[in-house]
Amino acid sequence: MDTDVAVVGLGSVGAMVSWHLARRGVRVVGLEQFGLGHDHGAFTGESRLFRTGYHESPAYVPMLLAAREQWLDLEQRSSRTLFHPTGVLSIGLPGTPQMRNVLESLEQNDLPHEVLDAPALRERYPQHGCLTEEVGVLDRLGGVLRPESAVTETLRQAGDAGAVLLDREEVVEIEPTERGVRLRTTRTTVSARHAVVASGVWSGRLVPRLGTALTIKPLVLTWFAPAAPRDFAPERFPGFIRDLDGVHLFGVPSLDGALVKSGWADNWGSVDAPEQLGRFLSPQELEAVGSDVHRLLPDLPPQPSRHSVHMDVFTPDRRGVVGRVGPGVTVATGFSGHGFKLAPVFGEIAADLATGQRPRYDVEMFDPRRFDA
Numbered sequence: 543m544d545t546d547v548a549v550v551g552l553g554s555v556g557a558m559v560s561w562h563l564a565r566r567g568v569r570v571v572g573l574e575q576f577g578l579g580h581d582h583g584a585f586t587g588e589s590r591l592f593r594t595g596y597h598e599s600p601a602y603v604p605m606l607l608a609a610r611e612q613w614l615d616l617e618q619r620s621s622r623t624l625f626h627p628t629g630v631l632s633i634g635l636p637g638t639p640q641m642r643n644v645l646e647s648l649e650q651n652d653l654p655h656e657v658l659d660a661p662a663l664r665e666r667y668p669q670h671g672c673l674t675e676e677v678g679v680l681d682r683l684g685g686v687l688r689p690e691s692a693v694t695e696t697l698r699q700a701g702d703a704g705a706v707l708l709d710r711e712e713v714v715e716i717e718p719t720e721r722g723v724r725l726r727t728t729r730t731t732v733s734a735r736h737a738v739v740a741s742g743v744w745s746g747r748l749v750p751r752l753g754t755a756l757t758i759k760p761l762v763l764t765w766f767a768p769a770a771p772r773d774f775a776p777e778r779f780p781g782f783i784r785d786l787d788g789v790h791l792f793g794v795p796s797l798d799g800a801l802v803k804s805g806w807a808d809n810w811g812s813v814d815a816p817e818q819l820g821r822f823l824s825p826q827e828l829e830a831v832g833s834d835v836h837r838l839l840p841d842l843p844p845q846p847s848r849h850s851v852h853m854d855v856f857t858p859d860r861r862g863v864v865g866r867v868g869p870g871v872t873v874a875t876g877f878s879g880h881g882f883k884l885a886p887v888f889g890e891i892a893a894d895l896a897t898g899q900r901p902r903y904d905v906e907m908f909d910p911r912r913f914d915a
């Protein structure tokens with residue numbers, strides 16, 4: 543098979559690369575090791591927060607605004623809800639680096655938001671059981687994405703635009719040729735001018751040069767059944783991120799009318815290979831998560847109704863890696879637990895690089911060469 547660009551991995555970012563390329567009229571073949579929309583990727587777990595008040599750095603704001611437009615465009619062309627405009631509430635102690643970044647992102651870019659001092663926060667959002675000192679910033683452009691629907695819808699639109707999308711094709715080798723690259727899968731061979739490797743937690747295998755910079759980390763999600771579900775409906779309870787006493791909690795309102803979802807980050811160590819991920823927590827681990835969630839959200843019960851274990855691949859500086867890693871090969875990986883919201887833009891950047899165009903964003907912060915010894 544012969545094409546202009548081959549995309550390895552049709553998850554969050556690979557789907558977007560295929561969508562962008564196909565819509566530009568570029569011949570693209572996407573190769574996915576599992577079924578399309580499978581449940582092993584970093585895009586599972588029912589929801590992802592979208593924020594423009596960015597804890598990580600205000601430098602992301604131009605990309606976040608462009609990503610939001612692209613999500614809405616994708617949704618408008620579909621018959622599904624991909625984005626719930628719930629707003630996102632950041633809660634923390636005043637003056638922490640995260641809260642400063644949130645405010646700077648919003649204020650410097652004149653984005654709609656509301657600052658809540660401690661009494662206002664307690665009055666408006668009593669569900670969070672806030673301490674006297676904690677303050678809140680409500681990011682009105684924030685919301686909740688539906689990742690499984692978003693990935694399958696992106697693939698559908700990419701296919702409609704002409705992308706050839708092949709499932710159950712694990713790419714095992716990429717080698718340079720005179721014209722570009724040859725990709726060998728478990729079943730076929732694809733020749734292309736360029737390959738984009740968007741293979742998530744599996745990326746270290748195809749791009750060994752990045753191996754030591756990439757760490758696979760488990761991330762756990764829990765769902766709780768509140769006694770008063772209406773208090774956790776989207777109109778009363780926006781998506782949130784809260785940092786307190788070393789606990790980093792994030793969550794979304796009850797979208798199904800019954801359960802509130804919460805994540806508990808940074809406490810699960812790392813695994814050497816995706817196959818080593820344990821899919822269940824022990825009763826002791828569940829109790830520890832439940833008791834932190836109950837402490838911060840006292841109206842939720844101390845025991846989750848269900849949980850699931852996922853993974854993403856992290857870099858030391860928690861910035862993604864998007865750039866050329868060899869003749870004819872661009873990589874897009876390492877999104878460090880916050881890449882879903884930006885997937886349309888990472889896809890656009892990788893599509894630009896694969897076709898020799900200059901991205902419209904400042905992409906130096908994602909340059910893979912920062913990890914060269």
Ligand SMILES: Cc1cc2nc3c(=O)[nH]c(=O)nc-3n(C[C@H](O)[C@H](O)[C@H](O)COP(=O)(O)OP(=O)(O)OC[C@H]3O[C@@H](n4cnc5c(N)ncnc54)[C@H](O)[C@@H]3O)c2cc1C
Nearest residue numbers: 551553554555575583584591713741742877879881882883
């Ligand atoms: C629990 C959890 C919560 C998160 N919360 C948020 C959030 O609220 N907001 C946010 O913005 N981000 C969030 N993130 C981060 C975000 O979801 C990830 O950064 C993003 O989904 C990573 O996308 P990816 O394309 O790199 O990986 P994936 O979506 O996993 O895609 C990689 C794809 O490559 C395929 N593949 C791998 N190797 C091969 C091969 N050799 N051949 C063919 N195919 C291959 C895989 O099967 C997979 O389909 C969260 C992540 C997790 C796990």
